[in-house]
Amino acid sequence: MTKQFHGTTLSDDALDQVFREARSYNGWLDKAVSEEQIHAIYELTKMGPTSANQQPARIVWVKSDEAKQQLADLAMEGNKEKILTAPVVAIIGYDIDFHEELPWLFPHTDAKSWFEGDEDGRKQHAFRNSSLQGAYLMLAARSLGLDCGPMSGFDNDAVDKAFFADEPRHRSNFICGIGYGDASTIFERSPRPDFDTFNRIA
Numbered sequence: 001m002t003k004q005f006h007g008t009t010l011s012d013d014a015l016d017q018v019f020r021e022a023r024s025y026n027g028w029l030d031k032a033v034s035e036e037q038i039h040a041i042y043e044l045t046k047m048g049p050t051s052a053n054q055q056p057a058r059i060v061w062v063k064s065d066e067a068k069q070q071l072a073d074l075a076m077e078g079n080k081e082k083i084l085t086a087p088v089v090a091i092i093g094y095d096i097d098f099h100e101e102l103p104w105l106f107p108h109t110d111a112k113s114w115f116e117g118d119e120d121g122r123k124q125h126a127f128r129n130s131s132l133q134g135a136y137l138m139l140a141a142r143s144l145g146l147d148c149g150p151m152s153g154f155d156n157d158a159v160d161k162a163f164f165a166d167e168p169r170h171r172s173n174f175i176c177g178i179g180y181g182d183a184s185t186i187f188e189r190s191p192r193p194d195f196d197t198f199n200r201i202a
């Protein structure tokens with residue numbers, strides 16, 4: 001029996017930490033993130049749902065100065081310093097051939113056959129579900145007391161060549177600095193729309 005939490009709301013402190021007070025940071029305190037923390041982020045990230053348990057995200061955790069420099073060189077000007085100073089930067093990529101893994105990831109049916117011969121469909125699924133996994137990653141990091149700084153301002157093709165050279169079917173989606181955010185580096189919170197602005201109940 002799976003453990004269920006029907007009707008249980010997380011504490012206000014937890015909701016503040018993960019959503020209401022969490023910000024996208026532009027700079028970082030000089031405090032390291034360990035490999036154990038990186039693993040802990042992934043252990044939560046992987047539990048988030050993806051279609052047919054595709055798990056298409058392929059993540060490179062950029063931690064060395066050399067790799068950060070390589071990534072920063074491929075990013076837009078305003079993102080370079082953010083990459084160089086982050087304790088770790090996750091490159092959230094995706095595998096266009098994720099379906100090859102479905103026999104063990106979704107073992108109760110032949111899901112691999114649904115995607116064979118449909119590369120356009122696979123690209124759409126991989127992008128959608130790796131974007132979700134990137135979001136799970138940010139919520140996981142925040143849940144573990146870390147901060148995030150997501151970025152899409154970089155040359156995806158160049159990053160693919162540099163970081164996925166041995167995996168030509170992998171593509172970068174977005175990158176995310178992870179560490180302890182420096183509160184002096186963020187602007188006022190941008191507006192968040194009220195329910196009625198972009199929602200309706202049909």
Ligand SMILES: Cc1cc2nc3c(=O)[nH]c(=O)nc-3n(C[C@H](O)[C@H](O)[C@H](O)COP(=O)(O)O)c2cc1C
Nearest residue numbers: 022023024025079150151152153154174186189190
């Ligand atoms: C996928 C994605 C890409 C982003 N790309 C960049 C970027 O290239 N450079 C940057 O400085 N901020 C980038 N941002 C940060 C957003 O501007 C920021 O998350 C948004 O304004 C909300 O800020 P807040 O979380 O502090 O409220 C990106 C955010 C996301 C989710």
